[in-house]
Every structure is written in structure tokens, then in C-alpha cells.
Amino acid sequence: MAENGTLSACASGTTCNETLTVFDAQSTIxxxxxxxxxxxxxxxxxxxxxxxxxxxxAASGPFTIDEVWALPLECADNRVYDSSYAGYQELIQAMEEVDTHHIHQSDWLAIFLSCAAWPYSTPPTQPLELTAPMLLVTADFDVSAATEKTTFAWSTQTPHSALVVRHGDDHVSFxxxxxxxxxxxxxxxxxGVLPGAIDGTFVTxxxxxxxxxxxxxxxxxxTGFVAGDVDSA
Structure with missing residues (x-):
């Protein structure tokens, strides 16, 4: 702490909140x-x-509505059956067993950690079969939404839908x-018409x-910009 009672990092001129609140701690964690x-x-x-x-x-402010609206939706749909640390370790082990290329796609681990503290009851997960024709789009190495989850939904829950696989990485194709x-x-x-089967260099x-x-x-x-990696542009 600085002599004036503020956090020392703030006293040195760093942009931050002088008073540490529970929101600061939650945001940083x-x-x-x-x-x-x-x-x-x-x-x-x-x-x-x-x-x-x-x-x-102290360097982070409180959450804003645009930062937190997704978590209630995720946690209300994703039931955490074992919120203990042992359950978290089991999830990591299960992911490593199918991660044959060692990509370590870990966003779902973060969702698990967030939803493990969800204070409301969540109904058991039930498969949902959708009969409407839809077009599901994924990338081989999506950094935010595992392509395996999209493939699972397409093959088991959307029998009249087509799947577009962009060969590349990064999130969002549209x-x-x-x-x-x-x-x-x-x-x-x-x-509203589904495309036919295609096997190409950049898309299947x-x-x-x-x-x-x-x-x-x-x-x-x-790889790179031509394959959809916007971060390499």
C-alpha cells in the first residue's frame, strides 16, 4: 500500500482502480x-x-453486461456433475485422451470452472434432435469452439443438415x-437450399x-490469412 492509502501500483501512475473491490478480484480471477x-x-x-x-x-474494472451475458446462458445449459477439483482433473484427462494432436483446446475447461460455481439447479443434459435443414459451419482448428462438438451435433442431432468444414484455424468463418x-x-x-458435397483445398x-x-x-x-487466420493478416 502507498502512504496515501491507495494501492502502490496506482500510486505509481499505472491505470487501475485505487480501491480493490470484489468485482476487481472476480474479473482478474x-x-x-x-x-x-x-x-x-x-x-x-x-x-x-x-x-x-x-x-x-487492481488493473481490471468490474464486469460489464457485454462481458457476462454469455455465462448465464452457458451455465444454464451445461450441467456440471462433479464440481470438485478431482472432477476437473478427470475432465482434463478425458480431453487429453482424444486430443491426439495435442492442440489443448481449453475453452470448455474455462466454462467448467465458471459453471462449477453456478448457484442454480441445472436440468440434466438431454439430446435435442432438430428436423429442420440447417447449415453447420466449423473450422478444423477453431480456437474457441471445438470442431468435434460441431461434428457431434451435426451427426447425432441434425439429421437433415449439411456440414461445412473450413480447412484452417481461428474462430468464425462468416x-x-x-x-x-x-x-x-x-x-x-x-x-434456404443446402449445398451439395464438395471436397476442396480450403473447404469440404x-x-x-x-x-x-x-x-x-x-x-x-x-495456414495463414488465406486459410482464415485473421490474426496473421
């Missing part, structure tokens, strides 16, 4: 739990805060105007009833 959580780092910060040095928690996957999506939205289209090929080796797929 949520960030530390994202991705592959570094628990020793988190525990060290908590210990420092309990000892009077809360500067690590805002990539040069991608074939975007063109097929727009055609479907305009006409599966008709209803087909079986998706295995996710390719990450070192053998198109």
Missing part, C-alpha cells in the same frame, strides 16, 4: 482461469492479496469474405447422412 489455468500463479496472487498487496487485482465457406453460407441464407462440404473425415494433421492443413 476469471482471466486467470481462462485457457490453461496456472493455479500456482493464481494462488500466489491470492496469497499476496490476503497479505495486503492486492495490486495484481466474416471472411474471401473464403469459400462464407460464400456457401451466404448462398444458404439467401436461398458434407451432405446429410455423410460421415465426416477425421480431423487432419494440424501440420498438413492450409
Amino acid at each position: 476469471a482471466g486467470l482461469l481462462a485457457g490453461q489455468p496456472d493455479f500456482p500463479n493464481l494462488f500466489a496472487r491470492l496469497e499476496a492479496a490476503l497479505s495486503g498487496d492486492g495490486a495484481d487485482f 466474416d471472411l469474405p474471401r473464403q469459400a465457406s462464407t460464400n456457401y453460407t451466404k448462398q444458404f441464407l439467401r436461398s 462440404m458434407y451432405e446429410p447422412g455423410m460421415q465426416r473425415e477425421a480431423v487432419p494433421d494440424p501440420y498438413c492443413v492450409p
